[in-house]
Amino acid sequence: MAINDNILIKIRDMKDSLTPVERMVAEYILANMEEIPHLSIKNLAQLSKTSDASVLRFCKTLGYNGYRSFIVSISASLGSMDEEHKDQYTDIQPGDDLSVIISNIARNNSKSIEDTLSVIDRKEVARAVKALRASNRIVFFGIGASGLVCKDAEQKFSRINKMCHAYTDGHIQLTAATLLGKGDVAIFISNSGDTVEILETLEIAKKNGASIIAITKYNKSPLADKSDILLSISTPEVTIRSGAMGSRIAMLTVIDILFAGVASAEYQNVKKYLSKTHNILASKHRK
Template sequence: MAIHDNILIKIREMKDSLTPVERMVAECILANLDEVPHLSIKSLAQLSKTSDASVLRFCKTMGYSGYRSFIVSISASLGSREEEQKETYTDIQPGDDLSIIVSNISRNNMKSIEDTLSIIDRNEIAKAVKVLRSSNRIVFFGIGASGLVCMDAEQKFSRINKLCHSYTDGHSQLTAATLLGRGDVAFFVSNSGDTVEILDALEIAKRNGATCIALTKYTKSELADKSNILLSISTPELTIRSGAMGSRIAMLTVIDMLFAGVASAEYQNVKKYLSKTHNILAAKHRK
């Protein structure tokens, strides 16, 4: 997916955290994608029942200097209706044929990764790799499905001899955060960015001087605001039936990026650890 697709994903992901007036502009744009590229700022203001100033403010919130550059980006993001249809997330429906489920789940997962790739900040990835490389130890914090992502991260970073551990329940997270200090990395995984236990642990970790990394949905949240490094994922707006499937696959992909980034940068040092862990597991399988 091209980077210019960023803007439509950005509007969709951020609209719930915008001001009420900006949200009216966002929802109007998403509901009238075919017409918007041809509208003047005054026409869009009328269509969204807002004002010229509100539309301009919305453009600036989305990272554009003016209305023209915003509209050019919107136009670039619009493919054919057929392509757009193919790229839409599809929810699980009761009684779906199994072949439909197989196709839809695969497409949803691929779309989560593609959309995340188009909104994730490469500079923040680079910062995260840098602090993970220089850390004394890494502690991963996550509840529920996010906890599974933390366990995956622990397994990966342990293989290259990084001192790390994942904590997946509220009480152990508070204890772990209390023992962190300068030179340590506290890595928080939360799709919503508003999980109470995660925010409690974040406050403690920050107070103790640990570097806080957040892996969370691309929207405004307390976790996003308070972390030192922000890694954003794009997730579909689907119902409870599909659970945290899309967000989990996107999060696991970001963990893979960080692991590969650290392992590649330190390859001369870590190749012996990767070789040792591979060999011991291979020997176990031969028995």
């Protein structure tokens, strides 16, 4: 589990991918966080209108061996959350004053990054950096807003002379995946984790022996299940498009982490590439 592990954030993000009965447990916990540490498994089962067995299954789905260790984690999460952190993401309402919009967007983006640090697994990040360092080439796959994150990743890794490319068109992704092989790393970026084009491309990349890294929302999804390395993000539950903004910011943060991890580990080799690319861009600006 992550160093800044917050099980309440994980429950919120995973809620929609749970079974109907497990979701009843999750919704009761999220609505009554403060009282949960004081409840026995039987109490929680009764209050959530489920059963002891259902609560135990829920705990195991979240990665706990039993109810007691789950409750300890809930208590720790409550203790680490100050009043500001307990606030929900703030949706943007039609007709909002511009100053309110500025404040809410900034807060939502900041919270998305904060919460992502609570769900991302540091060991998985280390495995991803190791795989990227050893790769023959790196390919990024994403559709829509996730495709923009892929383009950002391509620009970053190109600067340190990594052979890489971003593919954001569904048909071209299939072709690109067909040409992958052992030693290549394919990074799939999808908030939902169930984008059809992404999953079709993943199947081909996996079949051809590429290592699969997924950047996706913390939940049970086909993309999460089929990846070799899973990098989870946390995103806000809001309706107006600030939700897409939050997921994009979280994904960009993960890309920045991976890039910095690789560049730092190989700094003696890549500093000349960073210097060259900086100088050529600087010379263009002076003209």
